[in-house]
Amino acid sequence: MKIGVIGTGTVGQTIAAALADKKHDVLIGTRDPKATMARDAGGPMGGGPFRDWAAAHPAIGLRTIREAASHGELVFFATQGASAVAAVQAAGAALDGKIVVDISNPLDFSKGFPPFLFVGNTDSLGEQMQQAAPKARIVKSLNTVTAALMVNPRALAGGAHTMFVAGNDADAKATVTTFLMEQFGWSDVVDIGGIEAARATESLLLPWTRLYGALKTPLFGFHVVR
């Protein structure tokens, strides 16, 4: 399957590598590919320079956001929250009709750790992205666990934790649910509502970041026990 992954940080790298490993045809999109390859620093979440990671993953190309979005039959948005809406705008009409998995979180670290949300409660990044790309079929998902667990949920408790999907297109949610189960191994995926339910799943980053501080590991997940 042709897949676009927008974002060159840990989440984008992890999603892209996991899908390339499964022989999908993956392009990563970034605002300015030359600048990204020239960068000496890693992302704000750590890691080395992107070009080192790219050299280790020669099957994965780096293009502009619009080119990667055009390439993908399925497109993952894995940018920092503050860049998410601009990235959707940069992709433009390339997203029309496509299923877009939005992984972004509206985290603001400007006051330190834990972060607060720069949008929430009565609005969400998922909704803002859907508004910026009204013809995209946006499904909010994967944003509630650390990158390693997104693509390998069974690394934790045999996968006995819950992933959420939120979005306005029922078929897109069903497709993403199947994709998460078959490609990554998720077993409990809950449809939590329309794209406005992104308010709920993005707000999980408030307990998530506190728990990261309390548990001293990012390797945890929320299981909705019922």
Place this chain on the structure above:
Amino acid sequence: MKIGVIGTGTVGQTIAAALADKKHDVLIGTRDPKATMARDAGGPMGGGPFRDWAAAHPAIGLRTIREAASHGELVFFATQGASAVAAVQAAGAALDGKIVVDISNPLDFSKGFPPFLFVGNTDSLGEQMQQAAPKARIVKSLNTVTAALMVNPRALAGGAHTMFVAGNDADAKATVTTFLMEQFGWSDVVDIGGIEAARATESLLLPWTRLYGALKTPLFGFHVVR
């Protein structure tokens, strides 16, 4: 143990009845006991008139907020979110030095269901209550499950779900943790931080209310799998 329970709704009734069943000496506090006993309607969350419930629970007295707070060696606040700070103010110096379990949630249903939070993200009801009673040892807890599960977590998955405590007083959190385990049967209680971590656990009401809509039952809990 002498226990005060502030609030006459479903949560207050459930906590009070569970503790009276265990032979604790429980007083419920309300702004105006005569008015509460005269009321014909149930609370906004359902149930019959309070006086019917009171008649079925003759061991549990109804007094003013200050009297019930004075009575309790341990005091639970289980009012509606919008009344929580005023209730703390009404209790006044009766809370000085006492361990106070704050169960309230800042839910605003004025725009319908699901509700939004009237405080959150960079502040919380727990913090506002602590500010209103600086000498109380407030522990935010129990607010993330439906009332029946607060006092009987084992009714769901044998109790394999997580409760949180947040507060500034480590001894108070340890005491509440032991109380929740011994009196109600909680087995997984996570200390998520200072009272400002109430922002995190109160925000869980955003996914909670969406999940209530999706799952069609309030009988669920969040298990932090790690």
